[in-house]
Amino acid sequence: MEMEAMKTHGAFSWNELVTTDISAAKSFYSTLFGWQLEDQESEQMTYTMAKAGDKEVAGMMAMPKEAEGMPSAWGGYVTVDDVDKQVKRAENLGATTLVEPRDIPNIGRFSVISDPQGAMITMITYN
Numbered sequence: 001m002e003m004e005a006m007k008t009h010g011a012f013s014w015n016e017l018v019t020t021d022i023s024a025a026k027s028f029y030s031t032l033f034g035w036q037l038e039d040q041e042s043e044q045m046t047y048t049m050a051k052a053g054d055k056e057v058a059g060m061m062a063m064p065k066e067a068e069g070m071p072s073a074w075g076g077y078v079t080v081d082d083v084d085k086q087v088k089r090a091e092n093l094g095a096t097t098l099v100e101p102r103d104i105p106n107i108g109r110f111s112v113i114s115d116p117q118g119a120m121i122t123m124i125t126y127n
Contacts, residue, residue, distance in 0.1 A: 006079055006126050013124065014077035015058040018070075022048070022062045025072070029060070042105070066099070075112075077122045083109045086123050090115075 094116035
């Protein structure tokens with residue numbers, strides 16, 4: 001990940017696939033783009049880092065229980081200075097909070113919202 005984008009408020013800083021078939025997705029994207037894939041295990045889940053050359057460019061994960069029934073989808077992360085503050089601001093502007101702000105151990109804090117038209121986006125503040 002490019003550290004400057006990760007620290008810049010308002011910048012897209014990460015891409016993530018949430019999928020119903022992680023094995024098929026890994027095979028497809030590694031073949032299509034030549035990505036090197038590396039699984040990272042945690043108590044909660046397995047997260048797959050995708051690298052183009054030596055640069056981490058995206059992540060992939062199995063569909064979480066709370067999102068069951070949704071189609072597989074790529075999502076973008078936008079860096080913000082304070083996730084909790086920005087969620088309240090987004091709600092005041094007509095957004096709906098889909099995933100309340102929560103911590104990602106050793107990474108930061110994130111939340112998923114949908115804008116007034118229904119488009120989803122994830123906001124994140126990195127540690």
